[in-house]
Amino acid sequence: MPEVPDELSKLERSAEEERAKLAGLAGDEYDAQWRRWREASEAVQAAVTAHAQATQTSRYELEQAVKKAVRHAQEDPAVQ
Numbered sequence: 001m002p003e004v005p006d007e008l009s010k011l012e013r014s015a016e017e018e019r020a021k022l023a024g025l026a027g028d029e030y031d032a033q034w035r036r037w038r039e040a041s042e043a044v045q046a047a048v049t050a051h052a053q054a055t056q057t058s059r060y061e062l063e064q065a066v067k068k069a070v071r072h073a074q075e076d077p078a079v080q
Helices: 006-020 027-055 059-071
Strands: none
Touching: 006 027, 006 059, 027 059
């Protein structure tokens, strides 16, 4: 597994926090929060792609390492 830079972990953690905020929302509030989550997720994807290209590592393996590092290091924020 590739090494996970702190910046990628921070971005993934932020996206997961935005996803967790969807719980219990409906209507316009849900739509607005969904957009915030999507934007945070797109930032993670762009950063993973750029880092993988810069380091000539597998983008897939890097993404999986980032997800594993963040999601397994803490409890799922949506379940709190």
